[in-house]
Amino acid sequence: MPAALALLAALLLTFPGSVPNAGPRLGSLLESFLPWLGLAVPVLLVAALVRRSALAAAAVLLPLAAWGALFGHLLLPGPGPQPRELLVLQHNVSDENTDPVGTARAMAAAGPDLIGVQELLPEAVESYRRTLDPEYPHHAVRGTVALWSEHPLRDVTALDIKPRDLTEPWNRGLRAAVDTPHGEVVVHVVHLPSMRLGAGGLSSQRRDESAALLGRVIDEETPGTVILLGDLNGATEDRGLAPLTDRLNVPERGFGFSFPVGLPVARIDQVMARSATVADLRTLPATGSDHLPVTARILLP
Structure with a gap:
């Protein structure tokens, strides 16, 4: 189960546009809080350790990599003062x-x-x-x-x-x-x-x-x-x-x-x-x- 959830989290992070936006606007709802899907990583990692599942622990790397690709740059320091x-x-x-x-x-x-x-x-x-x-x-x-x-x-x-x-x-x-x-x-x-x-x-x-x-x-x-x-x-x-x-x-x-x-x-x-x-x-x-x-x-x- 942790491995499947890790895969789902990675897919949602990588392809949020696949969630339909007709009717209840679930796509926009997901995208509004997309950075918080990163919280799934530590939760799933703990679950993998509890289960002692190497497969689940490896699967957690998928949402971690997806989150890093999307939002990792936001954590980097910005450029110094610029003249303009x-x-x-x-x-x-x-x-x-x-x-x-x-x-x-x-x-x-x-x-x-x-x-x-x-x-x-x-x-x-x-x-x-x-x-x-x-x-x-x-x-x-x-x-x-x-x-x-x-x-x-x-x-x-x-x-x-x-x-x-x-x-x-x-x-x-x-x-x-x-x-x-x-x-x-x-x-x-x-x-x-x-x-x-x-x-x-x-x-x-x-x-x-x-x-x-x-x-x-x-x-x-x-x-x-x-x-x-x-x-x-x-x-x-x-x-x-x-x-x-x-x-x-x-x-x-x-x-x-x-x-x-x-x-x-x-x-x-x-x-x-x-x-x-x-x-x-x-x-x-x-x-x-x-x-x-x-x-x-x-x-x-």
């Missing part, structure tokens, strides 16, 4: 956050060039402005998403990534051109629809539709660097985010599990880039949100 890099911060600050000033101070203390936030309530905007504006004098707010920047912003517009079946007001995306010391970059700050896990499985249709709309927006950008800061409600391995991961580079280092704050098991807060490298991604200490902030170094060409 930006530090960016992504944070869903939560619409139930009772300490917006403390959250803003924590974000500023990390010293990023750019700060992208989601779930920013209209009544909380002034608290964030008073705290962030002295160090980040350039900012833009569209709906419940916002961008604060050390560098001037231009051509700020809302992004149309609203699922078709939503009729209520819904604005969760903005685009801005940023005049950085290294040249212009385009920044998208977005919040894709939430997924819900229920008796019928995972509900991700709205998120997938919004991701596809965002992918088309990225296609329409002129050549150059594009940075995406967002609560995407999904892991980069999730096939539902393929319209983004097929177009953008994902972090090369760091797991960055950001949600939920009490026991972070998924990285749904993402930093991606086109025509630039996301060198590493790490989480910061908890704020008043149910998400952890994440920072990433963007290496510009």
Whole structure:
């Protein structure tokens, strides 16, 4: 039995796309938590030792090798400081956050060039402005998403990534051109629809539709660097985010599990880039949100 389970774990790690995504979206559910399949390795190894089975112990090498090939690079140290890099911060600050000033101070203390936030309530905007504006004098707010920047912003517009079946007001995306010391970059700050896990499985249709709309927006950008800061409600391995991961580079280092704050098991807060490298991604200490902030170094060409 341990040998068979080891083979199954290795197959799921190597071919997660073989799990169908129709109906309950089991494929996306598996891919959202795919790194945690590595926990099967020590469990199966103990089972093999208890059974004194050399075959089972050897079989455990299969999921170990598969996990290492997929995620081992995330454990390696990132490159040192580069002459052309930006530090960016992504944070869903939560619409139930009772300490917006403390959250803003924590974000500023990390010293990023750019700060992208989601779930920013209209009544909380002034608290964030008073705290962030002295160090980040350039900012833009569209709906419940916002961008604060050390560098001037231009051509700020809302992004149309609203699922078709939503009729209520819904604005969760903005685009801005940023005049950085290294040249212009385009920044998208977005919040894709939430997924819900229920008796019928995972509900991700709205998120997938919004991701596809965002992918088309990225296609329409002129050549150059594009940075995406967002609560995407999904892991980069999730096939539902393929319209983004097929177009953008994902972090090369760091797991960055950001949600939920009490026991972070998924990285749904993402930093991606086109025509630039996301060198590493790490989480910061908890704020008043149910998400952890994440920072990433963007290496510009």
